[in-house]
Amino acid sequence: MKHRLRTTFQNTNFVVGFSILVLLLLLTFVTPLFMQGSPLDMVGTLFNKPGNYVNRMGVIDAPKYPMSIEVASIRLGAAVSNDEAKQMLEWLEKSELDVEWKGLDPEKDRAAIVELFLANYDDSIRLPGTSAYRKGFTRLYNKVQNLLSADGYVVHVADPDSESGYREVGKIESRDFTNVKDVPARRFFLLGTDNFGRDVFHELISAIGNSLMVGLIAGSIATTIGLLIGLTSGYVGGWLDNFLTFVTNMFTVIPSFVILILLSYSISSSSRSIVVVAFVIGLTAWPWTARSVRSQTLTLKNRDHVNISRLSGFGTVRIIVTDILPYVLSYVVMAYILQISSAILAEAQLSMLGLGPSTTTHATLGLMLSWSMQFQAPLSGAWWAFIPVVLSIALISFSMNLMNTGLDQVFNPTLR
Amino acid sequence: MAETDRVKVKRRELTETFLEGKNMSKVYGMGRRANRAVDNVNFKFRRGEIVSIVGESGSGKTTLAKMILGLTSITEGQLELYGQPRAFGTTAEKREYWKNIQAIFQDPFSTYNVFSKIDKVLLNCIELRGQKDLPYAQKVEIMTEACSFVNLRFAELTNKYPFELSGGQMQRLMIARIYILKPKLLIADEPTSMVDACSRATILDMLLKLRDEEDMTIVFITHDIGLAYYVSDTIYIMKSGQFVEQGTSDEVILHPKSDYTKRLLSDVPSIYEPWDLTSDDLLSEEDEFPTAAGGAP
Ligand SMILES: Nc1ncnc2c1ncn2[C@@H]1O[C@H](COP(=O)(O)OP(=O)(O)OP(=O)(O)O)[C@@H](O)[C@H]1O
Ligand SMILES: [Mg+2]
Numbered sequence: 001m002k003h004r005l006r007t008t009f010q011n012t013n014f015v016v017g018f019s020i021l022v023l024l025l026l027l028t029f030v031t032p033l034f035m036q037g038s039p040l041d042m043v044g045t046l047f048n049k050p051g052n053y054v055n056r057m058g059v060i061d062a063p064k065y066p067m068s069i070e071v072a073s074i075r076l077g078a079a080v081s082n083d084e085a086k087q088m089l090e091w092l093e094k095s096e097l098d099v100e101w102k103g104l105d106p107e108k109d110r111a112a113i114v115e116l117f118l119a120n121y122d123d124s125i126r127l128p129g130t131s132a133y134r135k136g137f138t139r140l141y142n143k144v145q146n147l148l149s150a151d152g153y154v155v156h157v158a159d160p161d162s163e164s165g166y167r168e169v170g171k172i173e174s175r176d177f178t179n180v181k182d183v184p185a186r187r188f189f190l191l192g193t194d195n196f197g198r199d200v201f202h203e204l205i206s207a208i209g210n211s212l213m214v215g216l217i218a219g220s221i222a223t224t225i226g227l228l229i230g231l232t233s234g235y236v237g238g239w240l241d242n243f244l245t246f247v248t249n250m251f252t253v254i255p256s257f258v259i260l261i262l263l264s265y266s267i268s269s270s271s272r273s274i275v276v277v278a279f280v281i282g283l284t285a286w287p288w289t290a291r292s293v294r295s296q297t298l299t300l301k302n303r304d305h306v307n308i309s310r311l312s313g314f315g316t317v318r319i320i321v322t323d324i325l326p327y328v329l330s331y332v333v334m335a336y337i338l339q340i341s342s343a344i345l346a347e348a349q350l351s352m353l354g355l356g357p358s359t360t361t362h363a364t365l366g367l368m369l370s371w372s373m374q375f376q377a378p379l380s381g382a383w384w385a386f387i388p389v390v391l392s393i394a395l396i397s398f399s400m401n402l403m404n405t406g407l408d409q410v411f412n413p414t415l416r
Numbered sequence: 417m418a419e420t421d422r423v424k425v426k427r428r429e430l431t432e433t434f435l436e437g438k439n440m441s442k443v444y445g446m447g448r449r450a451n452r453a454v455d456n457v458n459f460k461f462r463r464g465e466i467v468s469i470v471g472e473s474g475s476g477k478t479t480l481a482k483m484i485l486g487l488t489s490i491t492e493g494q495l496e497l498y499g500q501p502r503a504f505g506t507t508a509e510k511r512e513y514w515k516n517i518q519a520i521f522q523d524p525f526s527t528y529n530v531f532s533k534i535d536k537v538l539l540n541c542i543e544l545r546g547q548k549d550l551p552y553a554q555k556v557e558i559m560t561e562a563c564s565f566v567n568l569r570f571a572e573l574t575n576k577y578p579f580e581l582s583g584g585q586m587q588r589l590m591i592a593r594i595y596i597l598k599p600k601l602l603i604a605d606e607p608t609s610m611v612d613a614c615s616r617a618t619i620l621d622m623l624l625k626l627r628d629e630e631d632m633t634i635v636f637i638t639h640d641i642g643l644a645y646y647v648s649d650t651i652y653i654m655k656s657g658q659f660v661e662q663g664t665s666d667e668v669i670l671h672p673k674s675d676y677t678k679r680l681l682s683d684v685p686s687i688y689e690p691w692d693l694t695s696d697d698l699l700s701e702e703d704e705f706p707t708a709a710g711g712a713p
Contacts, residue, residue, distance in 0.1 A: 303526045304521040304522075304523060304526045304527040305526060305527055305528055305529045307482075307485075307487055307519070307521065308519075308521070308527055308537075309529075309540075310487060311485065311487070311514050311518055311519060312514070312540045312541065312544050313507075313510065313511040313514050313544050314540075315507065322529065322531075322532065326529070326531035327531070
């Protein structure tokens with residue numbers, strides 16, 4: 001037994017899979033210590049993209065450091081899109097003014113294009129085309145008009161005592177910089193926010209933990225039921241075997257996902273907590289464990305060591321525990337791992353159908369997917385709301401399958 | 417009856433009928449696929465007797481053994497112990513029955529639970545004897561004695577796993593188990609077919625010793641009619657679930673009545689026939705096989 005354990009931990013597949021799982025578990029235990037608030041706090045707004053968010057007023061209050069860094073072109077680059085730069089080039093071309101616009105690349109020379117456009121744009125030049133076409137250029141001009149200005153902003157606060165109703169409190173020069181660390185109110189969203197404005201990373205970590213819990217509960221239930229039924233039905237035989245095989249077959253013939261849907265549907269959504277859903281998944285996933293344990297038990301019970309134990313007067317339970325169970329255990333461990341990973345997938349599928357745990361206090365991987373689908377994250381280009389979730393599910397499945405392959409290599413003599 | 421020159425075990429007074437099977441049958445399956453593995457057999461085993469059941473593969477020997485052992489149900493007929501139908505209902509009755517009737521199986525490698533240590537096998541026997549609460553030192557004494565009976569040293573075996581033993585050692589340890597249990601009847605189902613010739617002789621010797629010292633009835637199941645003749649007092653010839661011939665070993669071997677027995681017997685010397693020995697490497701052994709050498713070129 002000890003020897004088996006050692007060879008198991010020498011198997012690369014198993015070790016890699018196991019390490020991934022341990023890392024994920026560590027992540028779920030350690031990260032919450034460094035995160036503020038609950039994972040489901042709605043801190044942001046709909047689908048904020050990943051990044052470091054700092055408070056704008058904080059930026060004004062923070063100490064400023066004038067720097068000689070050319071800011072205008074950077075601002076331009078961020079404010080003017082490629083298409084807009086092309087539009088400007090088009091105007092320069094069609095206006096037939098004597099300017100050097102040729103050879104400018106809308107991608108690289110954006111600042112130069114904007115500068116040229118701003119310097120030469122004239123509303124009175126009538127380009128051929130519809131008025132809507134011409135208005136497009138006017139709009140573009142208005143948009144970029146003040147981008148190149150180096151005057152900066154003046155900040156006012158409301159002040160009823162003053163004549164104008166405002167009082168100047170500060171000036172922001174175009175070359176003023178602030179150290180982000182000096183801004184007290186900031187928040188880093190590694191994976192942006194989801195449709196409710198929750199921190200996706202924080203949510204994801206807790207969802208991985210919850211999904212693993214679903215997998216563990218469901219896998220344990222399925223494996224325990226499957227093991228008990230398989231062992232009894234295989235060893236005891238007779239009418240009990242017939243009955244149990246009938247029940248098992250019934251569960252196998254009706255696709256378990258259909259039972260799962262019906263079961264989840266019949267449980268009112270208010271009482272569908274994570275644990276309840278895990279139970280429901282576990283209660284439908286046992287048949288294939290039961291079937292294979294039964295067939296292994298059938299061959300094992302004809303081994304002579306079982307006969308010797310019977311001749312020694314041992315009871316059924318003792319024989320099952322000492323003479324059958326150890327032989328099927330390695331298989332059961334493998335089945336358990338697969339049960340865990342398929343339960344995680346089942347939870348995701350159920351949640352996508354809206355039959356998963358209905359909870360506002362806990363997230364699961366399936367729920368996160370379901371939320372991001374409902375709020376059309378893929379259409380909004382909010383990849384951060386669902387890609388990391390999909391990858392997490394894939395990673396968990398992958399690690400479990402690796403562990404399983406490793407165990408198979410250790411325990412299955414034909415693969416050694 | 418002509419006494420032969422074989423190393424015949426000394427004869428005994430065989431009077432007391434110990435176990436009797438009446439019209440016993442075992443049917444596997446149902447309806448058209450029913451298979452009568454054992455078909456209406458009758459037998460009487462006496463105390464201290466060595467009985468051989470000889471038959472080819474699939475003739476139902478193991479099935480009969482399992483019925484006698486109570487490992488499988490008896491479809492028809494009954495089994496009588498000292499003239500009484502055997503009591504085999506409750507757990508206590510079964511335990512009592514198994515104190516009297518034990519077995520050694522064919523394949524030593526499947527006879528052991530590879531997950532438990534060898535000591536466990538012997539300790540379980542002591543438990544079955546009702547001495548579970550004996551101090552450990554005394555248990556060790558019993559186990560050491562049993563091991564030395566089969567020429568094994570308990571000190572070398574303790575804390576080992578079965579797969580660390582050779583097939584012959586495993587089979588001997590099974591005999592040590594029988595030595596501790598001292599049942600009245602031992603069913604040995606081809607105990608020597610999976611071990612080498614040397615171990616085979618040792619194991620047979622030990623079985624004979626068990627019979628002599630403990631007055632044990634031994635049912636020796638084999639497909640080797642020569643071996644059966646060597647060890648047994650009584651031989652039953654089994655074919656397709658039925659006994660086609662039965663009697664003392666001399667009757668059956670020297671004066672067979674059934675064609676099937678004759679055929680079995682004619683198969684035995686066939687391996688010594690000249691054509692089998694014409695290859696060069698075997699010719700050197702002509703001294704040991706004078707009849708064969710006579711026919712060789
Ligand atoms: N558990 C079982 N279920 C159905 N049929 C069985 C079972 N065990 C044995 N049989 C059948 O009963 C017949 C007798 O088998 P058995 O094992 O008693 O033969 P055997 O004489 O011991 O053969 P061998 O010398 O090969 O051990 C065979 O035809 C076998 O197929
Ligand atoms: Mg057999």
